[in-house]
Amino acid sequence: MTPHSAPSVLLTGAVTALQLALLVLGAPLTVGLMRKVRCRLEGRPGPPVRQPLKDLRKLAGKERIRPQYASWIFSSAPVVLVGSALTIGAIGPFVSTYPFLGASADLFVFVFLFLVGSVALGLAGLDAGTAFGGMGASRAMTIGALAEPALLVAVLAISIPARSPNLPAIVVGSLAHPIWLASPGRLLALAALVIVVLAEAGRLPVDNPTTHLELTMIHEAMVLEYSGPDLALVKLGEAMRLGLLVGLLANLFLPWGIAQTQTLGGVVLGVVALVGKVGLIAAAIATAEVFMAKLRLFRVPELLAGAFVLSVLGVVSALALA
Amino acid sequence: MSSALLGAAAALGVCAAAAASLTTARWRVMVTALITMGASACALASAATVLHSGRDASFHTVGLIPISGVSFVLDPFGALFTAVTAVVAAGAALFWIGYGGHGLSSRSGAALMPLFVTALLLVPAAASVTTFLILWELMAITSLLLVLVDHARNPAAIEAATWYAVMTQAGAAAILAGLVLLSSHAGSQSFAAIHDHAAHLSPTVKGLALLLLLVGFASKAGAVPFHVWLPRAHPEAPSPVSALMSAGMVNLGIYGIVRVADGLLGGAPMWWWLLLLSLGVASALFGALNAATSSDLKRLLAYSTTDNMGLALLGVGASGLFAATGHQALSQVALAAALLQVLNHGAFKACLFLSAGSVQSATGSRDLDSLGGLLRRLPVTGAIFIVGALAISALPPLNGFVSEWLLLQTLAHGLPSAVTWVAIAMPIGVATLALTGGLTAAALVKAVGVGFLGRPRTAAAAEAIEVSHYMQAGGGILAVICVVLGVAPLVVLPSVLAAVGVVAGPARHGLFVSGWHIGLVGAHSALAPVGLASCLVVAVALAAGARRLAQGRRMAVRPAEAWGSGRAAQTARMQYTARSFAEPLERVFHDVLRPDLDLDVTTVAESRYYVQEITYRAAVDDTVEAHLYRPAIAAVSRWGSFARRLPNGSIHRYLAFGFVSLVLILALVR
Numbered sequence: 001m002t003p004h005s006a007p008s009v010l011l012t013g014a015v016t017a018l019q020l021a022l023l024v025l026g027a028p029l030t031v032g033l034m035r036k037v038r039c040r041l042e043g044r045p046g047p048p049v050r051q052p053l054k055d056l057r058k059l060a061g062k063e064r065i066r067p068q069y070a071s072w073i074f075s076s077a078p079v080v081l082v083g084s085a086l087t088i089g090a091i092g093p094f095v096s097t098y099p100f101l102g103a104s105a106d107l108f109v110f111v112f113l114f115l116v117g118s119v120a121l122g123l124a125g126l127d128a129g130t131a132f133g134g135m136g137a138s139r140a141m142t143i144g145a146l147a148e149p150a151l152l153v154a155v156l157a158i159s160i161p162a163r164s165p166n167l168p169a170i171v172v173g174s175l176a177h178p179i180w181l182a183s184p185g186r187l188l189a190l191a192a193l194v195i196v197v198l199a200e201a202g203r204l205p206v207d208n209p210t211t212h213l214e215l216t217m218i219h220e221a222m223v224l225e226y227s228g229p230d231l232a233l234v235k236l237g238e239a240m241r242l243g244l245l246v247g248l249l250a251n252l253f254l255p256w257g258i259a260q261t262q263t264l265g266g267v268v269l270g271v272v273a274l275v276g277k278v279g280l281i282a283a284a285i286a287t288a289e290v291f292m293a294k295l296r297l298f299r300v301p302e303l304l305a306g307a308f309v310l311s312v313l314g315v316v317s318a319l320a321l322a
Numbered sequence: 323m324s325s326a327l328l329g330a331a332a333a334l335g336v337c338a339a340a341a342a343s344l345t346t347a348r349w350r351v352m353v354t355a356l357i358t359m360g361a362s363a364c365a366l367a368s369a370a371t372v373l374h375s376g377r378d379a380s381f382h383t384v385g386l387i388p389i390s391g392v393s394f395v396l397d398p399f400g401a402l403f404t405a406v407t408a409v410v411a412a413g414a415a416l417f418w419i420g421y422g423g424h425g426l427s428s429r430s431g432a433a434l435m436p437l438f439v440t441a442l443l444l445v446p447a448a449a450s451v452t453t454f455l456i457l458w459e460l461m462a463i464t465s466l467l468l469v470l471v472d473h474a475r476n477p478a479a480i481e482a483a484t485w486y487a488v489m490t491q492a493g494a495a496a497i498l499a500g501l502v503l504l505s506s507h508a509g510s511q512s513f514a515a516i517h518d519h520a521a522h523l524s525p526t527v528k529g530l531a532l533l534l535l536l537v538g539f540a541s542k543a544g545a546v547p548f549h550v551w552l553p554r555a556h557p558e559a560p561s562p563v564s565a566l567m568s569a570g571m572v573n574l575g576i577y578g579i580v581r582v583a584d585g586l587l588g589g590a591p592m593w594w595w596l597l598l599l600s601l602g603v604a605s606a607l608f609g610a611l612n613a614a615t616s617s618d619l620k621r622l623l624a625y626s627t628t629d630n631m632g633l634a635l636l637g638v639g640a641s642g643l644f645a646a647t648g649h650q651a652l653s654q655v656a657l658a659a660a661l662l663q664v665l666n667h668g669a670f671k672a673c674l675f676l677s678a679g680s681v682q683s684a685t686g687s688r689d690l691d692s693l694g695g696l697l698r699r700l701p702v703t704g705a706i707f708i709v710g711a712l713a714i715s716a717l718p719p720l721n722g723f724v725s726e727w728l729l730l731q732t733l734a735h736g737l738p739s740a741v742t743w744v745a746i747a748m749p750i751g752v753a754t755l756a757l758t759g760g761l762t763a764a765a766l767v768k769a770v771g772v773g774f775l776g777r778p779r780t781a782a783a784a785e786a787i788e789v790s791h792y793m794q795a796g797g798g799i800l801a802v803i804c805v806v807l808g809v810a811p812l813v814v815l816p817s818v819l820a821a822v823g824v825v826a827g828p829a830r831h832g833l834f835v836s837g838w839h840i841g842l843v844g845a846h847s848a849l850a851p852v853g854l855a856s857c858l859v860v861a862v863a864l865a866a867g868a869r870r871l872a873q874g875r876r877m878a879v880r881p882a883e884a885w886g887s888g889r890a891a892q893t894a895r896m897q898y899t900a901r902s903f904a905e906p907l908e909r910v911f912h913d914v915l916r917p918d919l920d921l922d923v924t925t926v927a928e929s930r931y932y933v934q935e936i937t938y939r940a941a942v943d944d945t946v947e948a949h950l951y952r953p954a955i956a957a958v959s960r961w962g963s964f965a966r967r968l969p970n971g972s973i974h975r976y977l978a979f980g981f982v983s984l985v986l987i988l989a990l991v992r
Contacts, residue, residue: 060872067884069777071697073708075879079869083862090857101857103839103848108730109718112759114719116858119763125896126771129695130884134771134898141767142906145614146759152756153749156734165734166847214887225884229872233865301910308753315749319737 007177009135011262016090016100020239022271023089026050027243028236030278034286041290056236061229069129070225077124078226078233084116085240094247095270096259107155107165110248111148115202117241118144119236125222132214136221143206143218145301149197150192150307156253157189157314161321167248171255181253185318190253192311195303197249201242206300243278246285250277324379327368328396328447331408332355334361335440342432351427355415358436361767362415365443366408369401373817380449390452390511399585399649400413400446402661402821403577407428408571414562417676417796421548421683423560425471434471435563438464442570446577451511458497462490465571468563469555482554489541489551497538497578500531504586515588520587528587534593535582536601539586543575543631545605552628553612553663554986557688558621561679562796564620564750568627569672569721573664576634580657584825592646592743599639599747602657603754607631608914608946614768614907615915615942617900619678619688622769623671626714629758630667634660636751637729638885641826643744651832652736655842658815658822658833659728666713666721666807666815673710673800677703680793682771684786691899694777699786702794704774709801716759719855721807727849728833728840730755735845761907768903777894795839809855901940908942916949917942 032049035116039046053260066074088110091101099105118140125137159165161180162173168172174180199206217224223234257273259266294302338357345353372379380395418426419434425431441461448454466487473479505511507527508519520528541548552572553804556564579598583590609629616622637660644653680703681696682688682871697704713720716727730752737748778784788794807814815835833841841848908917920939926932969976 010326027441044972046812063876064873064879066879068881069695069884069922071695071775073697073775078863079865082865083858086861086864087854087857090861091854097647101850101853102848103846104854106727106731106849108727108734109849109854112716112718112723112727113858115715115763119712119715119767122763122767123771123775126767126903127775128884128888129776129897130892131896131898132885134776134903137767137771138898138903138906141764141903142910145757145764145907146910148756148760149753152730156737156749156752159734162451162846163735163738163844164846165731166845170848222339229869233869233873252591273970297906298909312749313754315737319745 008262012098012100015096015098015259015262015267018267018271019092019094019099020086020089022095022274023086023240023243024236026275026278027239028056030243030246030282031239033279034282037283037286038290041287049108052239053236056232059227059232059235060229064228064230067128067225070127073123073226074127075230077120077127077232080120081117081237082240084120085237085244088113088244088245089240092244092248093171093251093258094274096240096262096267097168097172097278098262098271099168099267102168103166105172107159107167107170108152110167111151111155114241115144117237123224128225129227132221132224133216136218136224139218139297140222143199145305146301146304147196147307150304150311151196151200153308153315154189154192154196154311157185157318160185160315160318168253171251171258172260174252174255175258175260183254183318183321185314185321186253188310188314188317190249192307192314193249193255195239195307195310197245198285199300199304201245202238203242203285205292205295205303208294211294246278246281250274250281323468324368324371324377324396325381325961327364327371327379327381328394328444331361331365331368331443332440334358334364335436335443338436339433340434343429347427350429350432351422352419354432354436355419358415358439359412361436361443362408364413365404366412368396369405369408372396372401373398373405373820376820379447381408385451386581387456390450390538392453392513393449394444394447394787395449395513396447396451396471398817398820399581399822399824400577402665402817403446403573404443405817406573407439407442410569410668410672410800411442411566413676415439415563415796417565417793418562418677420792420796421560421562421679424475424495425473426468426560426562428471431471434464434467438468438563440565440805442566442574445574448890449513451513453893455498455501458494460573461571462494465559465563465567469559472560477560482551482558486555487912488550489548493538493541493548495949496534496541497536498533500538500582503527503531503534517586517588523587525591529591529594531585532583532590534609536579536598538580539575539582539637540601541575541866542578542659543572543635544628545575545601545631545635546608546628547604547627547946547950549605549609549664550944550951553621553624553944556624556627556675561682564679565622565672565675568624568675569668572627572631573668576631576660576664579635580638585658587797589645590642592643595639595642595646595781596743596747597754598635598642599628599751602632602635602637602639603750604759605629606636606754606794607632610758610765611907611911612916612942612944614761614765615904615917616765617690617904619681619690619693619769619773622690622765623674623678626762626765627667627671628980629762630663630671630714630880633726633729633755633758634663634667636660636754637663637732640733640747640751643747645826647741647744649736650827651843652732653832654822654826655728656732656736656830657826658818659725659732661818661821662728662811662815665818666725666804669800669803670713670720670722671711673706673797673804674714674802676793676797677707677710680789680797681707683793684789685780685782687782690772692780693773693778693783694776694780694894695774696783696786697774699778699783699957700788702990703789703797706794706797706801707774708770709804710797711770713804715766716761719805719851719858721804721811724808724811724849724851726755726759731842731845731847735842764907765773768900772898772903774902776897779894779897792906809851809852895906914945915942916945
């Protein structure tokens with residue numbers, strides 16, 4: 001299941017650069033696509049798909065402002081958020097199954113790298129020294145903590161058939177044994193993961209990414225004090241995290257098209273397949289969001305507990321077949 | 323060589339205690355702390371030699387204690403624990419020079435400190451029941467007195483010490499009973515003889531001894547439900563003592579469990595491992611949850627010790643289950659993960675407790691809700707605390723991440739080939755690790771965010787002055803160790819594997835350490851800590867570079883008033899407090915935490931729609947203490963008051979008691 005011949009360093013580097021470029025440019029476009037789909041379904045024309053990229057450029061040109069009592073934590077959090085997302089983008093198998101540091105591209109490693117960004121934002125929220133920052137940080141950390149068991153047990157369920165939580169190994173294994181993809185264990189884990197992705201990425205029904213109503217904000221409350229280039233980084237970071245989660249879902253459950261060879265054709269096909277899959281899943285999430293309302297904050301634990309039960313069932317049924 | 327060094331460590335420890343009682347107040351702490359650091363250095367050198375060469379260090383004396391003598395054998399397994407304690411003790415002693423402390427710099431306080439350190443360093447080397455118990459008691463009594471040194475200024479220390487005294491003596495009694503049972507069956511009190519006789523023990527005797535020892539050692543490790551002393555005693559002790567207790571002493575509970583079950587008895591029955599694993603799961607979850615809802619900085623850290631020891635017990639339990647079902651290689655990896663967890667916990671918990679001590683001496687408070695904004699007043703202490711907090715939250719590239727990753731890998735990898743009980747235990751273990759990971763991150767974001775970031779909530783916090791260089795260096799060394807062990811765990815992994823080899827049989831290569839990678843054999847997954855760390859650093863640098871580029875020539879960042887819904891002039895009281903930060907978790911886990919809430923609204927006499935005053939009081943008591951220990955204590959005191967009615971002063975009644983007792987004795991003895 002592991003790659004037999006060591007791929008050349010140069011090619012791996014090129015593929016990594018390609019993945020990162022796709023992530024930085026593609027993630028804001030994914031957000032734009034989701035907004036567009038939502039607007040169209042609601043009967044509005046909506047902003048163009050490339051609007052988030054334009055917003056980033058506009059924000060990057062503005063002045064940096066910080067709350068007067070904030071420390072260096074406040075200004076380093078956006079950088080850490082983007083840095084952790086870039087690291088996941090570099091080592092994950094998104095375009096090809098031979099990513100840089102592929103042996104470390106473990107689902108557990110990803111979970112902890114995501115946690116790095118969440119902790120950075122949580123600290124920044126409290127650093128602003130306002131009621132809103134603390135409120136957002138408190139809610140985000142609570143939801144993050146409650147989502148974690150469902151996430152890791154779902155990872156466990158996925159790793160059972162491949163006997164490894166290593167992502168390239170899972171993807172290669174699923175391509176060799178497509179039956180894994182239709183196994184009840186994998187499908188239950190998929191259901192759990194979708195809920196967790198919605199929670200981690202701050203989408204409906206857990207958090208409303210477009211709200212600025214003060215008492216319902218979670219993520220937006222945490223980053224309320226950011227402006228200019230810092231806000232651009234935060235927006236980019238959150239778009240990248242969404243893109244990464246959707247990309248992971250895509251390659252875990254629809255692995256076809258990913259480049260298994262280091263040829264130009266394979267990599268081009270990999271890029272096309274990734275863009276197609278991510279676009280499809282993002283559009284599906286946006287469509288589903290139109291029909292959903294935000295849950296009350298204290299109903300969210302029930303949703304996440306449901307996801308946890310699904311993932312445990314996933315482990316049980318995967319073990320029964322293993 | 324290593325034996326001589328170990329002897330030197332013991333001798334230096336006693337010298338330090340003597341020096342403390344002889345020197346004047348001016349030099350006392352400095353001299354004692356320096357000699358204590360020398361003792362730690364000797365112990366560390368001895369342990370490193372043992373770990374590197376694989377040869378035991380030993381010395382036996384016949385005359386020191388009548389009949390039994392004293393016997394020490396430091397094997398690689400014990401050496402790992404001695405090494406952790408030595409590093410923690412060196413950091414704590416360095417910190418102590420700057421800290422001084424009121425009770426801790428008194429003649430008795432300063433003499434107790436090196437004795438406590440020496441006992442901690444030598445317990446893992448004890449090779450006979452008597453030696454072990456004497457050192458164990460020395461450790462318990464010196465630490466108990468150290469909790470009490472400030473009792474004149476801090477009345478809470480007395481209550482904490484009472485709880486600690488009862489729990490530690492009850493634990494010691496259980497250990498005594500267990501070890502006596504084993505040594506009476508072996509016919510000798512040396513650990514070697516007990517080990518040789520282990521195969522001939524009946525299952526009942528073995529089970530009983532294991533149960534007794536589990537209770538004793540789990541209470542020292544602070545496992546639920548024996549943890550109640552820990553969140554009281556650790557916060558009330560002076561900070562260097564808290565660090566030693568939380569990062570050194572609790573480890574010895576894990577040491578005892580592994581030493582007895584794997585080392586002396588060569589394995590335990592399945593039910594015992596499952597019991598151990600359940601204790602681990604309960605401790606991890608309960609500790610993490612209480613840490614997330616505490617607003618006292620040191621109490622939060624104490625609960626997180628229960629949480630981390632729970633994770634180590636989880637690893638040990640998983641290791642035993644794998645061994646009991648015939649997966650030797652996996653069992654060794656699980657044990658290695660547990661020991662790595664203990665080692666890493668030593669580093670970050672000492673770092674956190676020492677910097678919490680700095681905060682306490684700079685502001686006079688350890689209540690998070692009266693701190694705030696300290697990072698700007700105490701930049702170094704704040705940075706040290708943040709490193710420790712990120713490490714304990716298992717964030718890459720720091721050390722907590724490596725052990726948590728290894729533990730998760732082991733649990734995940736052990737699943738497919740497992741028997742039913744193990745297959746049930748493993749997903750529970752993964753879920754426990756996940757939830758505690760999330761809760762710990764929330765707890766430490768709260769500690770850092772409320773304590774060190776934002777605006778100062780009190781005048782004391784606003785005027786805090788950075789602590790002395792010794793105190794910064796004490797915590798700083800440990801923070802550096804957290805980073806080094808996170809980036810290069812390969813420095814200590816061979817030692818951990820050597821330690822595992824002693825108790826769990828010769829290494830079967832379940833874990834591979836090659837070049838820059840560590841991983842499980844056959845798992846297709848390896849962690850490259852250096853690669854990952856450099857990847858993160860480069861990525862963060864890229865992001866920072868992009869922001870720098872966007873900024874262009876406008877370098878200055880303009881400070882401005884934060885948004886307060888259009889309200890001008892916000893105050894520090896409008897910030898989220900530790901209490902409010904934890905409120906959602908408190909509400910979600912209401913049934914476990916049972917917070918005590920009290921809302922009192924008084925209205926103006928003329929109209930009940932005009933509120934005069936609102937008092938809100940919320941307290942989260944330890945559920946186990948409130949629902950297990952308090953009723954038990956109440957029952958005992960009821961029994962006591964009932965028994966007090968028996969002796970009513972009547973001489974006839976006493977004669978009757980004497981007569982009945984005599985008849986009973988005659989009937990029983992015959």
